[in-house]
Amino acid sequence: MKFIDEYRDPVAAQRWLAAIHGLVTRPWTLMEVCGGQTHAILKYGIDELLPREVTLLHGPGCPVCVTPLEKIDRALALASRPNVIFCSFGDMLRVPGTDRDLLAVKAAGGDVRIVYSPLDALKVALENPDKQVVFFAVGFETTAPGNAMAVYQARRAGLENFSVLVSHVLVPPALEAILGSPSCRVQGFLAAGHVCAVMGYTEYLPIAARYKVPIVVTGFEPLDLLQGIYLSVKQLEEGRAEVENQYSRVVTKQGNRQAQSIVTEVFGIVDRAWRGIGVIPGSGLGLRDAYAGFDAERRFDLSEVGPRPEPAECIAGLVLQGLKKPHECDAFGRRCTPEHPLGATMVSSEGACAAYYRHRRVAAGQEGAR
Amino acid sequence: MSQAKDFAPSCPAPIAQYPQVLLAHGGGGRLMHQLIERVFLSAFSNPLLDTGHDAAVLEVGAARIAFTTDSYVVRPLFFPGGTIGTLAVNGTVNDLAMAGARPLALSAGFIIEEGLAVETLQRVVASMQAAAVEAGVAIVTGDTKVVDRGKGDGVFINTAGVGVVEHGLRIAPASVRAGDAVILSGDIGRHGMAIMAVREGLQFESAIESDCAPLSAPVLDLVSSGVDVHCLRDITRGGLASALNEIAGSAKVGMTIDERPVPVREDVRGACEILGFDPMYVANEGRFIVFAPEHQADRVVEVLRRHPVSGDACVIGRVTLERPGLVVVRSILGATRVLDMLSGEQLPRIC
Numbered sequence: 163m164k165f166i167d168e169y170r171d172p173v174a175a176q177r178w179l180a181a182i183h184g185l186v187t188r189p190w191t192l193m194e195v196c197g198g199q200t201h202a203i204l205k206y207g208i209d210e211l212l213p214r215e216v217t218l219l220h221g222p223g224c225p226v227c228v229t230p231l232e233k234i235d236r237a238l239a240l241a242s243r244p245n246v247i248f249c250s251f252g253d254m255l256r257v258p259g260t261d262r263d264l265l266a267v268k269a270a271g272g273d274v275r276i277v278y279s280p281l282d283a284l285k286v287a288l289e290n291p292d293k294q295v296v297f298f299a300v301g302f303e304t305t306a307p308g309n310a311m312a313v314y315q316a317r318r319a320g321l322e323n324f325s326v327l328v329s330h331v332l333v334p335p336a337l338e339a340i341l342g343s344p345s346c347r348v349q350g351f352l353a354a355g356h357v358c359a360v361m362g363y364t365e366y367l368p369i370a371a372r373y374k375v376p377i378v379v380t381g382f383e384p385l386d387l388l389q390g391i392y393l394s395v396k397q398l399e400e401g402r403a404e405v406e407n408q409y410s411r412v413v414t415k416q417g418n419r420q421a422q423s424i425v426t427e428v429f430g431i432v433d434r435a436w437r438g439i440g441v442i443p444g445s446g447l448g449l450r451d452a453y454a455g456f457d458a459e460r461r462f463d464l465s466e467v468g469p470r471p472e473p474a475e476c477i478a479g480l481v482l483q484g485l486k487k488p489h490e491c492d493a494f495g496r497r498c499t500p501e502h503p504l505g506a507t508m509v510s511s512e513g514a515c516a517a518y519y520r521h522r523r524v525a526a527g528q529e530g531a532r
Numbered sequence: 533m534s535q536a537k538d539f540a541p542s543c544p545a546p547i548a549q550y551p552q553v554l555l556a557h558g559g560g561g562r563l564m565h566q567l568i569e570r571v572f573l574s575a576f577s578n579p580l581l582d583t584g585h586d587a588a589v590l591e592v593g594a595a596r597i598a599f600t601t602d603s604y605v606v607r608p609l610f611f612p613g614g615t616i617g618t619l620a621v622n623g624t625v626n627d628l629a630m631a632g633a634r635p636l637a638l639s640a641g642f643i644i645e646e647g648l649a650v651e652t653l654q655r656v657v658a659s660m661q662a663a664a665v666e667a668g669v670a671i672v673t674g675d676t677k678v679v680d681r682g683k684g685d686g687v688f689i690n691t692a693g694v695g696v697v698e699h700g701l702r703i704a705p706a707s708v709r710a711g712d713a714v715i716l717s718g719d720i721g722r723h724g725m726a727i728m729a730v731r732e733g734l735q736f737e738s739a740i741e742s743d744c745a746p747l748s749a750p751v752l753d754l755v756s757s758g759v760d761v762h763c764l765r766d767i768t769r770g771g772l773a774s775a776l777n778e779i780a781g782s783a784k785v786g787m788t789i790d791e792r793p794v795p796v797r798e799d800v801r802g803a804c805e806i807l808g809f810d811p812m813y814v815a816n817e818g819r820f821i822v823f824a825p826e827h828q829a830d831r832v833v834e835v836l837r838r839h840p841v842s843g844d845a846c847v848i849g850r851v852t853l854e855r856p857g858l859v860v861v862r863s864i865l866g867a868t869r870v871l872d873m874l875s876g877e878q879l880p881r882i883c
Contacts, residue, residue: 163801175865207867256556256876265876269552278732278807384865500562519872 169383178388196354197224219484220514225301230435231470234259249283250298280312287324299326307421310428325458335445350394352380355409362417374403381409488518556876560769586630596697598633613742617660624693632703633695641675645684667746705782707762712851713829715822717842719795724815745818750839763823773812777873789849
């Protein structure tokens with residue numbers, strides 16, 4: 163298939179692998195930021211083919227995994243209400259709240275619907291004027307423009323039965339939180355290509371300079387990832403710490419200006435709690451005052467859902483910060499599986515634990531903590 | 533599942549046993565198998581049921597009779613490449629075929645929702661009759677029930693089938709041996725993506741057609757051509773990955789599968805790429821896998837390719853002694869990973 167096969171070419175992959183092997187002289191630890199990259203790495207077995215010196219850590223870039231428990235519980239409370247149609251992206255349905263998930267709410271009679279775009283949720287609102295339609299607006303900078311557009315259009319149309327439950331997060335503050343941690347092991351980042359397609363990569367320049375880490379904007383196909391790893395390792399070996407763009411067929415330095423402007427119109431920067439990590443200042447997006455009427459948390463009384471502690475056993479927070487690998491958790495694959503997840507990293511198809519469970523269950527157990 | 537009780541009360545997650553049935557329990561993945569084991573196998577257990585095969589084979593005097601049943605709840609009722617009626621006939625015919633049986637007769641039970649247009653029902657029934665003729669079976673008994681509006685999706689159909697086993701082979705998961713070749717009958721993922729595209733209103737350049745088809749002809753040809761068929765499995769809900777895992781689990785063997793030769797049509801691949809689906813887990817209604825001794829693999833492929841429905845047959849892997857119960861797949865880059873069974877259905881990804 164055109165635009166797919168050329169980025170999965172086994173012969174070219176071997177060439178890049180050989181180049182990486184030829185480059186490495188000592189151990190390096192890289193982090194791929196995006197959950198989509200984690201899955202591709204494990205699906206194609208790229209981590210297995212790299213030199214032993216190169217360690218990949220799996221970053222916090224899975225929107226399902228970093229949505230805090232309290233927000234999930236609020237979603238469950240809203241979805242359970244009789245007059246509400248709750249719309250969500252598919253993979254949020256299996257994320258456990260305190261005592262159930264959206265799939266269970268649906269089975270108990272809640273009107274929960276999977277949509278492919280927030281604009282579909284808007285359509286549901288138009289078709290059901292006697293119901294309140296709530297869309298679960300989660301994700302990184304990639305989903306923010308679409309979600310912002312839905313709110314913008316709802317306001318223009320004067321739609322009174324549409325609102326959003328917002329848990330938007332931003333990548334750069336998370337990278338700074340990781341780099342600022344005393345136990346940080348990350349020496350270079352593969353930045354999330356699709357986040358940068360929206361935002362460009364100028365905001366990474368000061369991070370690379372301040373923390374002296376190479377940041378390579380990287381795509382999601384096997385050759386993208388291999389090239390991203392090659393460029394990162396090359397910088398590290400040469401003692402450079404720059405921002406490079408591997409994914410230039412999609413990403414420009416300035417990003418998508420129109421997408422940025424709709425995000426800025428609707429959302430402002432807020433402090434945001436990350437599941438397993440805690441509150442990171444300025445790391446999220448919230449509705450601006452002009453759009454506050456579309457905030458589900460203002461429209462509905464959700465006072466029954468208070469602050470929620472994280473489960474004691476789950477190390478998702480450490481996994482999301484790259485401090486632990488999934489199989490280093492005692493519960494991994496035993497008490498915590500995709501059917502009975504302890505934490506969101508085991509739930510989402512992009513979650514690091516789920517990726518390990520599905521693709522590496524045996525290998526991980528055998529090789530120990532590589 | 534019982535370990536979940538170990539957790540501290542503060543733990544938010546362990547939905548160890550859903551108190552209600554979820555749609556995901558019908559997705560052909562691990563949740564469905566848990567439900568079957570916990571509720572049905574534990575209640576009904578007997579030697580025939582416990583073989584874990586698509587059809588039970590009963591010995592009646594000197595004859596061996598295959599017997600199976602299946603229910604069909606597809607929405608929409610009509611889709612490119614088939615209808616609920618063609619599925620109801622071919623699905624049950626194929627379950628018989630997977631026991632190596634020649635299908636003889638089907639029953640058809642209809643649960644009809646109040647308000648369904650009679651003309652719609654007639655179209656469904658006409659498609660069933662056409663499928664039955666093509667598969668060489670007659671629908672010889674039936675039943676009709678009507679339920680209140682809102683309590684059914686137009687029409688639900690149950691079919692049961694009987695067939696006769698006319699050979700001495702023991703075609704069942706327990707016959708699978710290390711060293712067997714795994715042969716796939718054709719391209720995968722068409723039925724699931726055809727339904728998905730219609731149901732979700734996804735527009736592609738051309739409609740993806742379901743692969744819904746009867747599989748008796750190639751199977752009976754295989755059996756009569758002297759191939760020592762060890763096991764057959766049609767790959768339906770849960771896709772190729774689930775079928776391989778089911779057999780690996782029942783037969784307590786390992787498998788090594790090569791991803792590269794597995795045929796996937798371009799339009800199916802494209803649709804899967806867009807939705808973030810893996811074709812290995814997408815449903816089929818006219819594909820099956822064959823387990824046979826490796827030295828007969830070429831012969832199996834040759835026989836299957838004589839039939840249009842299995843014209844793209846190819847060897848995709850082999851059965852091993854290592855890692856019983858696990859399916860390992862070799863990626864296009866040459867690395868290996870575990871091909872696990874999904875929990876429920878694949879859910880479209882956020883980004």
